[in-house]
Amino acid sequence: MLNMVASVDGATAVEGRSGALGSSADREVFSALRAVADVVLAGAATVNAERYRPPQTPGAVQEARRQRGQRPKPRIAVVSGRLSVDPTLELFDDPGERPIIITTIDAAPERRSRLEPLADVISAGKGRVDLAAALAALSPFGSLVLCEGGPTLNGQLLENDLVDEVNVSISPVLTSGSARRLALGPTPLERHLTMAHLWTAEDMLLARYLVERDPSRSEQPG
Ligand SMILES: NC(=O)c1ccc[n+]([C@@H]2O[C@H](COP(=O)([O-])OP(=O)(O)OC[C@H]3O[C@@H](n4cnc5c(N)ncnc54)[C@H](OP(=O)(O)O)[C@@H]3O)[C@@H](O)[C@H]2O)c1
Numbered sequence: 001m002l003n004m005v006a007s008v009d010g011a012t013a014v015e016g017r018s019g020a021l022g023s024s025a026d027r028e029v030f031s032a033l034r035a036v037a038d039v040v041l042a043g044a045a046t047v048n049a050e051r052y053r054p055p056q057t058p059g060a061v062q063e064a065r066r067q068r069g070q071r072p073k074p075r076i077a078v079v080s081g082r083l084s085v086d087p088t089l090e091l092f093d094d095p096g097e098r099p100i101i102i103t104t105i106d107a108a109p110e111r112r113s114r115l116e117p118l119a120d121v122i123s124a125g126k127g128r129v130d131l132a133a134a135l136a137a138l139s140p141f142g143s144l145v146l147c148e149g150g151p152t153l154n155g156q157l158l159e160n161d162l163v164d165e166v167n168v169s170i171s172p173v174l175t176s177g178s179a180r181r182l183a184l185g186p187t188p189l190e191r192h193l194t195m196a197h198l199w200t201a202e203d204m205l206l207a208r209y210l211v212e213r214d215p216s217r218s219e220q221p222g
Contacts, residue, residue, distance in 0.1 A: 038142020
């Protein structure tokens, strides 16, 4: 599933970060989704811009996760072909919560060896990360993968039909400018959604949509 916050006119960042779009209601959605996720997935640019940290999971949430048979905290997994993830991020500070970095088999060896002491670096694809293979590689950590963006990663997940659910919080603000929308890609696509929930809080719209499966894209038996 995806989770993003956006302005009414579709911007997902203000001055390169999402913080100005958020509110306590949106942060509650963010925390509630992280509370159930097995893996939190993000693109390298998001992790760097948003200064990712190890997951902050309250004790009661950890206990509920244990009771459901999950790890106490979700694993954070970063997609990065060029291994541009900033090794000084707080994300790498907790040795008990090593993040996963998903790269390619032909990633620069010196960058890989710089990150390997800090994270579990895995390969999926050559040239670019093959996102279906990446999700398959994450399956031992659990089936519920929450993608927190950014637009470049979201666009590819949608293009590859790897998204079941889209959570979007619409912030009561217009920003204009040229900020990216929720999903970005070289080729326009059309995915139809069914609304599963819509809440309002603090003038925000908090929506949860399910992606309708396109039968023409599913595998034919035999
Ligand atoms: N409003 C929100 O909720 C929200 C959420 C998240 C992010 N954001 C904002 O969105 C912006 C970042 O988004 P973005 O679209 O620029 O970037 P992004 O999707 O976060 O990350 C793009 C990077 O991810 C890696 N990547 C993604 N797909 C890949 C693939 N198939 N193979 C190899 N590498 C792949 C690449 O890293 P390498 O360059 O290392 O190869 C690529 O440069 C920031 O301004 C952030 O604040 C907003």
